[in-house]
Amino acid sequence: MKILITGGSGFIGSALIRYIINQTQDSVINIDKLTYAANQSALKEIEDSPRYAFEKVDICDLKTLESIFEKYQPDAVMHLAAESHVDRSITGAGDFIQTNIVGTYTLLDVAKNYWCTLDKAKKSIFRFHHISTDEVYGDLSFSEPAFTEQSSYHPSSPYSASKAASDHLVYAWHRTYGLPVMISNSSNNYGAYQHTEKLIPLMISNALMGKPLPIYGDGQQIRDWLFVEDHVEALYLILTKGRIGERYNIGGNCEKTNLEVVKTICQLLEEFIPNKSHNIRHYEDLITYVKDRPGHDIRYALDCSKIYDELGWRPRESFDSGIRKTVEWFIAHNKPCYGYYNKT
Structure with missing residues (x-):
């Protein structure tokens, strides 16, 4: 199978x-615009x-996309x-609207037109898997059951709103044109090569450099943490075994407050x-509480019964095992370089 992956860097x-x-x-065809968040060394x-x-392709570039599909x-x-960083979406939503909405529309239309040209056999195996986020659902109180x-949808930030819009576009192309799609919504990912604008690598990076560990508000916001290697196994399983027109939640079953996550990182660094x-x-002495960001979601949690029951997927890593591997990796690659770590 030849798989075209957008944002593969x-x-x-x-x-x-x-x-x-x-x-x-x-086989994989990786198309990526190579923005600041790309990391070619990860490949x-x-x-x-x-x-x-x-x-190197911008998914908003229709003509180039058409040539890539043809080639x-x-x-x-x-x-x-x-575009995926909430803070960046709050201070500048335009890039999120362009990439996440206009880019998804452009890709869908090119994929649909390409799919329509295929013979019956190739048409029957074609799939369009849209990878999304749990943030489209909005947030939960501490006592509410997990999202199914x-x-x-109740997105809170320009980022999550743009992803919600892209999800709706994908389903519209399925309903209106018959494009064979599936959507997955995952919880917070972490692991090797993650950009240091994200919570876990930022805390490791700052701690190693003796810088403050900034935590929004009181740090009691809860996220479900998913080890990236577990996530990609689930993504491939959905592509190859999932049902057309269906959505699958992918979570790590590891709900932690932001403060718990940061303290765990500090404890591992002490070790x-x-x-x-x-x-x-003590590394924990670096923890600093800063003004909360606007519209900060309280809690995310995903009910993953569907992917458990239908596809037999389970996360392999607990948070304890996954965060240990992650901290070890960042320590081994502890020279900050363009927002990620590069082994010296």
């Missing part, structure tokens, strides 16, 4: 490509594979390209690097 996209090249016999181990190709004749699309695939620099006595 990003954090989740690169993990997905490594998984497909290393664990399957499928270094597979970049010479004869089953891997890269094209590679993909059997499936996995759409991950997106039937939960209504791994007890001899500190920068006159630090």
